[in-house]
Amino acid sequence: MHDARALIDMGAEAVRRLARRGYSLDLSVLESLQSRRNQNIRSADELRAESKRVASEVQQTAKQGGDIAKLKERAREIKDQIREIEADQERVQEELRSLLLSIPNIPDDRAPDGDSEEFAVEVRRVGTPPAFSFEPKDHVDLGEATGIFDFARATKLSGPRFAVSRGAGAALERALAALFLDLHTRRHGYVEHAVPFLVTRKTMTGTGQLPKFEEDLFKTGTADRELFLIPTAEVPLTNLYADEIIPPSELPVALTAHTPCFRSEAGSYGRDTRGLIRQHQFGKVEMVRICAPEDADAELEKMIGHAEACLKELGLAYRVVTLAAGDTGFAAQLTYDLEVWFPSQNTYREISSVSNFGTFQARRANIRTRGTDGKPKLVATLNGSGLPIGRTLAALLEQCQQQDGSIVLPESLVPYLGFRRISADGTPEA
Template structure:
């Protein structure tokens, strides 16, 4: 989130930064929205101040027994009071309009970020060659895994659809070993605190790290109910149900469902709608009040609210960064460094047709995340440190990689500056991203209201950083392809031997 005061103080600099991001100037429109907000606030405050003044005048009029004057003043108070809801609405609307506009604008790039429209504008920062001879080409990971009988995409597709995989046997163990190895490295050698966070979060957490509202279509939402069934019931029964709050559900037809369709005004129908969260004022007006008591209605409403409105995390960046939301830290506590190994879930809405074979782009994958919370003065140094920690994973696995500084047109929405680590994959004869390390400045902190108290005693926003340390599935791909043997077996890197029970090669079941 951007600071409107900073935009007002230097609108030209703000517009220049947006231009580097490929956006048109927005400062004038934002300042106009802020003026409208200030006007609405002033009007509401003026109304309240006039009412306060009139209250005193009424007291004086009554004291001198001037009933006519008192009545006149009281009539004006009534008019002011009647206008209050509209003034409050105007203020809320103006606040919302400015906040929504600010929330939709990406972070301002740092001055040293290279300019470019897309990935072709990224710049090599440094590279690392493995001690082993680099394979120029080879079989892809899914060819190796399927030949071993340890990687099953068909079974995954039968139960979950495309972009899922079932790992078995020693490949499953190798993936688990990679995650444990990374956690041990970051906690024991790099000083990160291991956290086991929730993988279901509310809207506010997703907004805080800027996954919402802009990237809603890339996320998996979890609710109780089914939009398709709501639409069907609404069409067949003529009910004006509220659809916005019922997104991305999953229900199978059931005995209760069929009973509900056959008896549209029965307790079964209401039970079905309540069970799956399709419970709105429109529904109440359509007949539920005749079946359920007011107490029961409110209780079920509360239950549904408690169970709905979750998101599956696309990365542990979300819960780890939100650990400091709505808090004021002490400067001496900083930096805070967190790490977690979690499943991650991404809809990949914009990736149709890309990386459809194999494990490179999955709806569900495991990743070790790194998050740092620090002061503005130390965030640049922390960024370099985080990059070094992520690189250490690949160095210990002896994998060839390179580090790219992302250009303005390729870095993420919340980022001020991003380094991508790209690992060599012989099967594709190219480098593929395995980690992104970003510094976000106070962009996320403003959205989360995360602050610290400096030496001057005044609260200021923290700076947040996040990076992959690293993506476990992609590390598995890199190990399989870089350590493959002519006979189709895969040699296990020595760093993973302690996690594999001494096993040094995967050949598949015999």
């Protein structure tokens, strides 16, 4: 969320930068609402001051035995005028708030121009994609051949875009989550949290999912209580500090959690519907960092490294790219994607997005710290996947497949699994 005055002061620069992400900012509408808001405040203050003066005159005139009828009439008129102004002020305030909530974050100038993944700029490649002497299978064929996935029964239970993992597949999901959490907590200093999977509208608004992306969310509730299933642990983790002032000595805050994520994927039907790439429910380990705004760039680099550490621990080939301004998420200023190699598609696919939101989410959720002058100021928030379980599992199966249909897993997972190999028939083997 933006400060209206800051956008107006930026003027044409705000229009230019928001246009890079495909948003057309009408400054005249913003200025008109801000002007009406300020005028209402001034008018109401002036009328309240007059109301006090008239009340004083009523008392003095009454004491002197004078006629107070006209003064009382004026007092009633003032009260009516104040009510009218306050009603208009409420309407203007809501209209202004709705407009501000709809404006995306201003992209960082370091984000390249463009509006799709085609315009992403590669930063680096790590690892060598495996070369096979046979035609590599995709993760769906591998999982169904070994029996560790059952998509048909998942569809019977919940419809399309769900999965059932079993045996070694279910053990792999659990092992990946445990490995990632251990890396983040023991090596990177994050504090693990267990958070609610159902949150309020206010919570969803704080991190920017609402009001714009309501169609992408699963909503539930009971009686008059409205709740949303979280699309990512970023939502509850960041909002833990909503309406709070974090002491500077406690920054940066580093949080992590393993949760299910629920997404309707509205508008994405027909894309990546096969297998584990794009599902309505999936597990993910999330990282969130909260810091002073001046430290955000350094914290972003740390988080990229923390996400990369997960892929390196698994020995997976991947690359890092900077997303184009028009392909950056609604609340983000700057986003780096980690893309892992999928042999069956002969390409890199996104597996983690690591973003700096600046003060955008903090303003919406009212998360602050104190500056050197002791006065409250907004913090910066950052988040990244570290990592999604399903997509990591899919990439792992594809990069680690053998000609005989077995899967040889990385050594780092053995302490969590108790086995190193999944045979062609799905049997775990040491």
